[in-house]
Every structure is written in structure tokens, then in C-alpha cells.
Amino acid sequence: MSVRSAVLSQFKQVAQEQNKKLAPLSDDLPLSESGLDSLCFAIIVTRLEDALGVDPFTSTEQTEFPVTLADFIRFYEDAAK
């Protein structure tokens, strides 16, 4: 599974579990307007760590946190390299 598809599938999965209305997932979607709250993102981060073996949010190499969905995917792609 590519990083992109892993991320997208977790967004959809967690939104559904948490009864959140997910905005259409386009690359330029600001995360703050995705419909997910911080608990949702926390869960996504935990699940992605399981799936991809990385948690870029706790890595010291990543300094800028993602703003858009494309940033978020790149954030994981860079960490998974």
C-alpha cells in the first residue's frame, strides 16, 4: 500500500468511526477544514504508525507540521523514506 493510499484510507476510516463529515479529499484541502478534530488526527497518527512504522510528528527531523492534505501525505512520505 502506498503512503498516500494508507493516509487516505485512515482519514475515511476514522471519520466514519468518529461520526465526522469528511470534506472531499483534495490535495489542497486544509487539514483544519477536513471535518476531523484533534482526537481524530491523534488516532490517525497512531494507526499510521502501526501501518507504516513511522510517526513523523515525534521525529526531530520534521520541523514544520503539515497544513494541507498534500503536506500531510508528504510529511509521511518523507519520514517513510
Next chain:
Amino acid sequence: MPQSNQGSLWSRSSAAGRLSERSLWGADGSVALGDLAWGSSLGARLEELAGRCVLVATADQLTAALALIELDGIARRLILSPPDLPTEHLPFVITAAAVDAVVSDRPALEAGTPGAASFVSCSLKVAPAAFERTERYQTEWILLTSGTTGLPKMVVHTLPSLAGAIQPGSAAPQQLLWSTFYDIRRYGGLQIFLRALLGGGSMVLSSARESTGDFLLRAAARGVTHMLGTPTHWRNALMSPSARRLTPQYVRLSGEIADQAILDHLRAFYPGAAIVHAFASTEAGVGFEVGDALAGFPASLIGRDAAGVEMKVKDGSLRIRSARTAARYLGSRSATLPDADGFVDTGDIVELRGERYYFVGRRDGVINVGGQKVHPEEVEAVLNSHPQVRISQVRAKKNAIMGALVIADVVLNGETGAASGRGKGLEHAILEHCRAALPRHKVPAAINFVSSLAVAPTGKIVRRNA
């Protein structure tokens, strides 16, 4: 005739009657209580131990049991060494408790006991001895509990504080045969030992070298009627085919939160037994017991001074004032145990729902999810109520966004039980079950299916603060 709560363990055990018909059974032998009327397990050296601070550090529970019966009222202080006390902690215990004599069935300890004035060996062999079993001291009983880090805490009791919840000798036509998964050198096990002795019964002692299944078979073969364990002990026992051989009249749980799932399982498994869960801790003593097989306890128990125990809830935690609480800690910098009003803080957080209080967890075990508190035990209670979950443990996982998230390790029911092949479908079903019962920050972010959970020598699930 009402019996006094005064007197030594030996005199009170004798007063409970029928000594000649009563025994203590260990894994490697047994002793008839009546034999202690004319003999001793300590050779001819009982008199030497009068007025001393005696460390009872035996490998076998039965030899420890005999030493306790013989030495209460004779020794000034009895220090009960649990079987798993690390050797490197012995010097601390010996110094802090001013130990000047050691009783053991382990020859090796004789050489390895620094600074102790005398060593007395004890054995299962009761030999004729001349002595007077007259009470000379109100003996202090020192129980060791594991501190959160490093050295053990040493909790000071006396026989009256330990036995405060026990009704003396019953006139029951049938003799009660007690047993417990616990070691009697821990508070929970000691309660059962004292119940057997003071209540005119007998006891089957467990052994660390024996599997749960073998112990249950041995208990069943003797016809154990009254049995105590932690919820973890019982969950473990119910997985053993030998559990069917036991026909208890009385099943008791203490030491951990008894959730509704384990109470229901026990009631279904032993339909003829009274299912009782008790609140007790080494420091706070026996608080109360609940016999309605429902989790939690009636709110009416709070604020009432019933049977010498008064309870209140302050800052969310249960506080107990009674003559059964420990007096103090030995040899540590900790303040005296009871507060200025005489209440001991149990550190157990309770929550009022309707007419009942429920235990939600330990104050020191709280997981902080984005500022909201989660007690692992309340999540575990929900997980355990799922039909396919045998047992669960909830822990914190660090998270950069919320600080921490809730994660669950789950052992499944059934033969395969293990981590294999149950897949995402079941994980989703269990999480759905949690979402229906818990606020969203308390629902585990992920479930790991595992084949077993680590159990401490105390019979409780090992908890590590994340």
C-alpha cells in the same frame, strides 16, 4: 458466647474449637493444628525468639504459616517476607525493621543474612517441645508491599487490625475449608489464613511451584468450600478445566476492581456459590464486602459508621477510617498513614452513578488524553464485557497531538485465543462496543490482540505508567 478479639493467634485459633479436626495443607505436606498444642515447628528454640523482631522468610507457605501461629504474642515484631522479595532488599528490610532474628526453612539464608543476631530454622516437622504459649506482647505484624519504585514499603499492623473484619469462631455444623490463590504473606492471602484459623476452619495453601490447574485439583480434592482470588486469578482459573472440579459455596474477589463481566462469569460457573467482592488493601484494611454480585458498591455505605468502618469520598478517592487500617509505615520518610482525621486515602477513584459507586481506577494510573482523564480500569471493564474478550489491559501511548492516547491489549476467548487470524472485523466490532459505552476520548485508538498479559506475583495485572 461472644469471643474476644484479644489474645494471640494461637489462643484465638484454639478458642475457635475442634483443633484436632483442623489442618493446614501445603503442596508438600500438611500439619494438624492440634499438633501445635504439644509440639513446635521451630525445634526447641521458640523461647529464644521471645521479644525479638523476627523476619519470617521461608520458601514454603506452610512453614511460614506455622511460624506465624507460634510467634504471634511471643515475638515483639513479625516481618512477613513475601516469597519474591529480592535478596538485595533484605539488608534494607533487616535494618528498617530492626530485625534481630530470622526464621526460615532455607539453609542458604543463614549464611546470607547480614547483621541478624540469630537464625532459627523451621520445618514441617512438628517436634515435641516444652514451652508456655502465653501471650507476652501485642506483636506487630509488618507486611511488605511493593513501592512504585525500588524498596518495599513496610506496613505496620497488629492481629486486631488484621482480623478486625473477621467474625470469630462460628458454630457452623460443617467445618469451613478455605483456600486462596494468594500467598498468605500478602494482605489478601493473610485475610483468608486468619479467617480459617479464627473461624474454626482449615486451609489449603497455594504454592508458587504449582500450576493453577494443579492447585485447583489439589483444592478440589480436599473439598475446598471458600475460595479467594483477585479478578485476574479467577479469570485465569476459569480457563483451566480443573476449575470445574471445584465446588465452592463461597467465592470471594479482592485486590483489583471486580467488573461485571467476571462477576457474571463466576456466578454462571459456580451457580451454587455466594459471589462476594471485597474492598481491601494492605494499608486501608478490609473496607467492605458486597454480596449482590453487582459491580461497585451501594452509595449507602458512604458516610455511615457501620461495623466499625467509616468511609468517605474526597477529591474523588475513597477514604477509610477504621480500627483495621494500618498504623504506619516503617522505616520510610512517608508520613503516618491516616490523615489528621484518622482516614486512610486508598488512592482508588470512585464515581457515583445512580445509587451506586463504581471504582474507575487508581489515581496514579490516570491517562491524560488532551487534558481529559481516563482510568485504564474503566475502559477495561467495557472491553471485558464484550463476549469475545477474555481479559484486557489498557495503557497510554504517547501522542504528539493529544499528549497520549488509549491503547488496549486484548486476550480473546476461545481455543485459538491468540493474536492470529481474528483480523480487523473483530477489532472494529470491539471498538464499536466501546464507542457505545464510552466517551470518544476513552475509546482505544487501537487494539493489539495478544495471547496473554503479564501477571505480578500479587495476582494482579502488571501496570506500568506510560
